[in-house]
Amino acid sequence: SSAAVSRLNNLRRHLDSNLPDTTIKASRLNAIKVKVAAEVSEALSLGRPVVALESTIISHGMPYPQNLETAKQVEAIVRENGAIPATIAILDGTPCVGLTIEELERLATLGTKAQKTARRDIAHVVASSGNGATTVSASMFLASLVGIPVFVTGGIGGVHRHGEHTMDISSDLTELGRTPVAVICAGVKSILDIPRTLEYLETQGVCVAAYKTNEFPAFFTESSGCKVSCRVDTPEDEANIKLNLGTGVLIAVPIPREHSTSGHIIESAIQKALKEARENKITGNAETPFLLARVNELTGGASLASNIALVKNNALVGAKIATALAQLRE
Numbered sequence: 001s002s003a004a005v006s007r008l009n010n011l012r013r014h015l016d017s018n019l020p021d022t023t024i025k026a027s028r029l030n031a032i033k034v035k036v037a038a039e040v041s042e043a044l045s046l047g048r049p050v051v052a053l054e055s056t057i058i059s060h061g062m063p064y065p066q067n068l069e070t071a072k073q074v075e076a077i078v079r080e081n082g083a084i085p086a087t088i089a090i091l092d093g094t095p096c097v098g099l100t101i102e103e104l105e106r107l108a109t110l111g112t113k114a115q116k117t118a119r120r121d122i123a124h125v126v127a128s129s130g131n132g133a134t135t136v137s138a139s140m141f142l143a144s145l146v147g148i149p150v151f152v153t154g155g156i157g158g159v160h161r162h163g164e165h166t167m168d169i170s171s172d173l174t175e176l177g178r179t180p181v182a183v184i185c186a187g188v189k190s191i192l193d194i195p196r197t198l199e200y201l202e203t204q205g206v207c208v209a210a211y212k213t214n215e216f217p218a219f220f221t222e223s224s225g226c227k228v229s230c231r232v233d234t235p236e237d238e239a240n241i242k243l244n245l246g247t248g249v250l251i252a253v254p255i256p257r258e259h260s261t262s263g264h265i266i267e268s269a270i271q272k273a274l275k276e277a278r279e280n281k282i283t284g285n286a287e288t289p290f291l292l293a294r295v296n297e298l299t300g301g302a303s304l305a306s307n308i309a310l311v312k313n314n315a316l317v318g319a320k321i322a323t324a325l326a327q328l329r330e
């Protein structure tokens, strides 16, 4: 009835007007409170380019101190290319969009003591006042909630090998299916089943575009043997395909050739790490961090150097896409 609707609207207005300025005033009862850095909320309100960044890559994806160095450099690259960086994490139970240097340091030193937080984990990390490093799925969700349309990472999660039996399929893929954010990555690692990952993205209705190539890249290497249905050659092209379809778009940027690690070195390390994971019964959300760390050890750090180089390259492309998108919207 209209009286009930009006009471509800009054209640929402009351709740909204009692939230501090930096909190997103989501017009929903029980809305999740998100702390947005002043610089980020200013850029958003002026329609200026912002690039969202995840934090599991800091806590679980790289060792200290390279994780901190990389996080700072990635933010600097985003700035140099005209956008405001917004690293996302949950600190003491508060989802934060845009971190200070001290907060980045805190996450980097917490490392795997921070909770790996996928979308399903947001509720309990917030409720228990925990420190959560957000994965692609959780970061996309929070970015979208505050209105950031562009997000940069290294690699997304996907369908694990033998996923047709274990059903271990990253929630990154379902998030892409329902959250309208453009995700810039270097493809997925061959620790995963790449063809099935692409099949699953098709099922989810996600446009997968490759940047300046027709092939989906495999993180450490430029090629996976899988073709994509859409190719983009400029940030403007990419900004143009960000239609309002309600789904995410995945933009796969191949690792710069000079930084790619030789395919067979990586592949043999991956095979060994997968075997160890099976023998030690490492499954669920522990599997990806285990494989990343083992592959890095087994390649004597070569994979870490590649990883850092590709994340920086993605940040550069992402900042340009965010800038092109902001111009389109003017």
Ligand code: PSU
Pocket (backbone or CB within 6 Å): 054, 056, 057, 060, 061, 118, 134, 135, 136, 137, 154, 155, 156, 157, 158, 169, 170, 171, 172, 189, 219, 284, 285, 286, 288, 292
């Ligand atoms: N792949 C990488 N580096 C990473 C991750 C994946 O090459 O750091 C992280 C990302 O945060 C990604 C998450 O969202 O792992 C996926 O984990 P899972 O497979 O448990 O869904």
Ligand code: MN
Pocket (backbone or CB within 6 Å): 168, 169, 170, 171, 284, 285
């Ligand atoms: Mn999983």
